[in-house]
Amino acid sequence: NFPSSDRYSFQNFIVGDSNRLAFATSKAVSESPGFSYNPLFIYGSSGLGKSHLLHAIAQETMSHNPYHRIEYLSAEEFSNIFIDSIQHNDQRNFRKRFRNVDILLLDDVQFLKNKTKTQEEFFHTFNALYSLNKQIVLTSDCQPHELDGLEKRLVSRFEHGQIVDVLKPEFETRVAILRQKRNSMNVHIPNDVLDFIASNIKSHVRKLEGALVRLVTYASTMGYEVNASLAREVLGGQLENTSDRNLDITAILRQVAEYFDVGVKDILGKRRTQSIVTPRQVAMYLSRNLTEESFPAIAEQFRRTHATVLHSCNAINEQMELDPSFKDKVFYLKKRLENL
Template identity: 40%
Template sequence: MDVWGNILSSMSARLDPSTLNLLKGVEKAEYRNGKLYISTPDRVYKDWLENNLLDEIKSSASSLFGENLKVFVLSQEEEEEITISEPVQKIESKPYRLTNLNPRFVFSNFIVGNCNKIAYSACMSVAENLGKIYNPLFIYGGIGLGKTHLLHATAHYVLSKNPDANIIYTTADTFMSELVYYMQNGSILEFRRRYRDVDLLLIDDVQFLEGKERTQIELYHIFNALHLIGKQVILSSDTPPRNLKGLQERLKSRFISGLVVEVKAPDLQTKISIISKKSRDLGIKLPTDVVLLIAKTINTNIRELEGSLSRLKAYSEILGRPVTFEMARDVLKDILEIKEVEELSIEKIQQVVSNHFGVNINELLGNSRKKKVATARQIAMYLSRYLTDRSLNEISKAFKKKDHSTVINAIEKVEKGMEKDRKFKLTVEFLKEKIMSL
């Protein structure tokens, strides 16, 4: 097996041609019992490799030889000083496990909402019943909406149930690069064996197969071979199969022969859930009004949400100040789609609730015990508590009450009412959604 050639093939889609050309300076690479030894011509080349590309090499090599791989880079002088006495392991006897899986992309970290719950459920079902249902599973949707996360999560789940499962996760670009490499080296049969000897094949971004006739032919035959013996195939694209131009009709037919599901852009509530979880993971405390600001003004994809949180965390740490609404507007002004997004105020909540119940603001802020007025007042207090970061004392003053005990009592009544009365709960949730979308 050409160890270094396979590593180069795996990295080819992610590196520029000049860097790949420089990497040809590696004299040889040998894999022995969980260790990869890379031989370089001199110490200068070794230092360059370690300082610039070691992580990239380790990631690609781990997909070939396992996640616990240790990589050693040796110059010619160092090789002459040491003797490697470990017996050589025959790589051909080891099943291919080209996973390259992101450890963070698991089902437990995936935020499920109306925008993606069908795709999520389909992946869970496939992971539980590999090769038996939804084969192939084709997931499509815009950039940064979680397609890759779902593919990785499915692979992780399968491996958790069966650590010996043979899995390949790859992208269409990497698949093409590998094919070219094996063809140039006259080892196309080895390429076919590699991709046909798996339990689960996941290919990301198949839209990049458009117009690549030779690659499509190979994928068609690999797909047929896997499908025939009941092995699972999962594919992703930024568009549904029928819209893939420059793709053979027979391949499109295979893509739609199983289940085709869409991942849509997250709705407001899903974005709020994503922001809340990601901010916890980053260890950054965000006021409710900042969460709403980001959720309402970033309308592209989840990666933009994550990027905005990382940026806020950095500025907060540099400035030594907690994140505020004003800071968020200033720091994120070049990426937020802001028109006139204002900080959510108690007054705005009072107005929305008053309008909904047909109650005058003066009545809401007064002491009327009429059922409709009292209910509106309690709900407005409850929403003021959970949609703003105002203290109980500030809320009580906004409702012209002497102390915050009235607010606490209102919150408790609303929470109990939501537990007992579904219609009441729907009313509160409706008002909450309406206020957040303003």
């Protein structure tokens, strides 16, 4: 019950900083299901490639072992099938179906919120599979602990495994995704058109791909050549108005300073006590991740060198890996800034 086309393969998944860990862990899972990261929990906003990764895991696993039994479905489908089984007094078959798989790929687990009976059933499914070392991969639009309306015991099961995020792709990744899409469409589209689309659509990949398809369809229907001015005309309403939404480093500095209860002046200053260094590095990291600014441009605003900014971003990445509560703090700030 997943598409056999290789559109949603690992090979067709463009990897960048925004999804590197999600890609690597998904790949590892498909190579040794049940034994690398179990459960694997992938979270992020809609349209950023989570379902793509689930399909890729299914395909790759099948290519290693065609006899693996794989179930791929959304939590909503799981819930509907469960309700059906109650209606038809057929829970035995339901259990047989879901407790005898080698890999369970459950998309959009947030749909289980407030569905007490389905959650209970899923809890037992989860335990049955987990105790047999069967692989479970879940996706969600938020982290496990943010899943209000989900039983604590389920959340704690999810947290027991590996939790990875997918973020909005950076400019280079967006361009690479568009180039790949162009190749698969087998049409001539100049690179500057792809750059234009990637600069103006940042929120999610589905929208990015949709814009390209719309442009190409329009051009071919009208017999026009695809160029940047046609793109501007055709995509007008879809282009994200970046000028007023775009975060600048000043806003990031202000928010980070307030959060850590230090002054912006301290962050930009020379003091190297830990209570200042952490907010400084976090602010650099967020500037790199939430704005389109280059390392040298960020360095200039922080009155530091390019190498220092690079080092700070790496240091924050490492610390987030080591310390989940620190990661939560950084993500909280990120969300707050994204919603400004």
